[in-house]
Amino acid sequence: xxxxxxxLQKQLKQLPGIGYRSAERIxxxxxxxxxxxxxxxxxxxxxxxxxxxxxxxxxNLAEEAQCPICADERRRTGQVCVVENVQDLAAxxxxxxxxGSYHVLHGKLSPIRGIAPEDLxxxxxxxxxxxxEATELILALSNDVEGEATCHYxxxxxxxxxxxxxxxxxxxxxxxxxLYADAVTLKSALEGRRSYS
Amino acid sequence: xxxxxxxLQKQLKQLPGIGYRSAERIxxxxxxxxxxxxxxxxxxxxxxxxxxxxxxxxxNLAEEAQCPICADERRRTGQVCVVENVQDLAAxxxxxxxxGSYHVLHGKLSPIRGIAPEDLxxxxxxxxxxxxEATELILALSNDVEGEATCHYxxxxxxxxxxxxxxxxxxxxxxxxxLYADAVTLKSALEGRRSYS
Numbered sequence: 001x002x003x004x005x006x007x008l009q010k011q012l013k014q015l016p017g018i019g020y021r022s023a024e025r026i027x028x029x030x031x032x033x034x035x036x037x038x039x040x041x042x043x044x045x046x047x048x049x050x051x052x053x054x055x056x057x058x059x060n061l062a063e064e065a066q067c068p069i070c071a072d073e074r075r076r077t078g079q080v081c082v083v084e085n086v087q088d089l090a091a092x093x094x095x096x097x098x099x100g101s102y103h104v105l106h107g108k109l110s111p112i113r114g115i116a117p118e119d120l121x122x123x124x125x126x127x128x129x130x131x132x133e134a135t136e137l138i139l140a141l142s143n144d145v146e147g148e149a150t151c152h153y154x155x156x157x158x159x160x161x162x163x164x165x166x167x168x169x170x171x172x173x174x175x176x177x178x179l180y181a182d183a184v185t186l187k188s189a190l191e192g193r194r195s196y197s
Numbered sequence: 198x199x200x201x202x203x204x205l206q207k208q209l210k211q212l213p214g215i216g217y218r219s220a221e222r223i224x225x226x227x228x229x230x231x232x233x234x235x236x237x238x239x240x241x242x243x244x245x246x247x248x249x250x251x252x253x254x255x256x257n258l259a260e261e262a263q264c265p266i267c268a269d270e271r272r273r274t275g276q277v278c279v280v281e282n283v284q285d286l287a288a289x290x291x292x293x294x295x296x297g298s299y300h301v302l303h304g305k306l307s308p309i310r311g312i313a314p315e316d317l318x319x320x321x322x323x324x325x326x327x328x329x330e331a332t333e334l335i336l337a338l339s340n341d342v343e344g345e346a347t348c349h350y351x352x353x354x355x356x357x358x359x360x361x362x363x364x365x366x367x368x369x370x371x372x373x374x375x376l377y378a379d380a381v382t383l384k385s386a387l388e389g390r391r392s393y394s
Contacts, residue, residue: 001287002260004245011241014234015223026212028283030242031249031258032303037211038246042239044208045227048201049235052228061228063199086225090198106229 005031057128059104059121061086069093075101078135080128082154084108084142092140100136103128108141108150117153130159139167143188202228254325256301256318258283266290272298275332277325279351281305281339289337297333300325305338305347314350327356336364340385 079100171189252264276297368386
C-alpha cells in the first residue's frame with residue numbers, strides 16, 4: 001500500500017472500536033468507493049473541532065456558552081444528575097427518565113490510574129450547590145469501586161447546604177433473571193430492596 | 198447534542214461497519230478524550246485524498262503514475278492476478294502467495310445491479326495482453342454467479358494471443374471440516390478434486 005494510505009489507516013486504527021480490517025475498509029471506502037464523502041467527513045470534523053466546547057455550567061458539550069440542556073429554562077428544576085462523562089449523559093437523555101440538568105465530572109476518582117479530585121470537574125459543581133441553584137444531586141455514577149469512591153468523596157466535601165443527595169438504584173437490569181445475574185449484582189439488588197405493597 | 202456533533206456523527210455513521218453507537222463513541226473520543234488526534238486524522242484524510250490515485254497500469258491505488266507493485270521490476274513476471282477490488286488485492290498480498298502483478302477490475306459483472314463490462318477496468322487489461330506484457334492470467338474472482346459471469350465474459354473477449362488463463366481453486370477453506378461446509382462449497386470441492394499420489 002502507498003504511504004499516504006498507510007498513514008490514514010494508522011490514524012483510523014487509533015479510533016475506539018476500529019481494528020486493522022475496519023481501518024482498511026473505511027480508508028478504501030473513502031478513497032475508492034465513495035470519494036465524495038471524504039471532503040464531507042473532513043468538513044464535519046473541522047466544524048466540530050471549531051465549534052464544540054465545554055458548557056461553562058455543567059461540562060457537557062456545547063456550541064454556545066451553555067449546552068442546549070442548561071439553556072433550556074424548563075430544565076432548571078434544581079435536580080442535577082451527576083455523570084462520569086458525556087456518553088453517560090447521552091444514554092440517560094435517550095432514556096427520557098431525567099428532566100432536570102446534568103453535571104459532567106469528566107472522569108471518576110482512581111488512585112490506580114492516577115485520577116485525583118482536582119482532575120474532575122468538581123469545583124463548578126460545588127459552586128452550583130453553594131449558589132443554591134442545585135437543590136438535589138442524583139449521583140448516576142457506575143456500580144464499581146471507582147464510582148463508589150467518587151460518590152463518597154463528593155458527599156464528604158459537599159458545601160454546607162440543604163442539598164438532597166441520592167444515588168441511582170442498582171440491581172437486576174430490565175429483562176434480567178436472577179439465575180443469570182452475577183453475585184455482585186445480586187448483592188446490590190438485595191441491599192437495594194424496597195417496600196412492596 | 199449540538200448540531201456540529203450531530204453532523205459529525207451522521208458522517209461517521211455512513212462509513213462501513215460504523216453504527217449509531219460507534220459513531221457517538223468515535224465523535225466523543227475525538228472531541229473530548231483525544232482532541233489532539235482530530236487534526237492528525239483530518240491531515241491524513243486530506244493527504245490521502247490529494248495524493249492517492251489509480252495506477253495507470255493495473256488500477257491499484259498509487260501515489261506515483263504506477264503503484265508500488267507495478268513499479269517493482271522483480272514483479273514483472275507476465276503473471277497477472279485479476280481481482281475484483283483493492284481489498285482483494287491487499288488480502289492476496291498479505292498471503293504472500295503471488296509474486297507477479299495484478300489487475301484490478303473495480304467491480305464484477307452484475308446485470309441485477311446494473312454493472313456492465315464498460316464499467317469495469319477491462320480495456321487496460323486487454324491492452325496488457327495485446328502488448329504481450331501479460332502472458333498468464335490468474336482469475337482470482339469470487340465463487341459466486343457474478344464472479345463466474347465476469348470470468349466467462351473475460352475469457353470470451355480475450356484478444357487473440359497465447360495467454361494462459363487459470364482460475365483460483367475452490368473448496369474447503371483451511372481448517373474447514375466436511376461436516377461444516379455448505380452444499381455449494383462441497384460441490385466446488387468435489388468438482389475441483391485433483392490427483393493425489
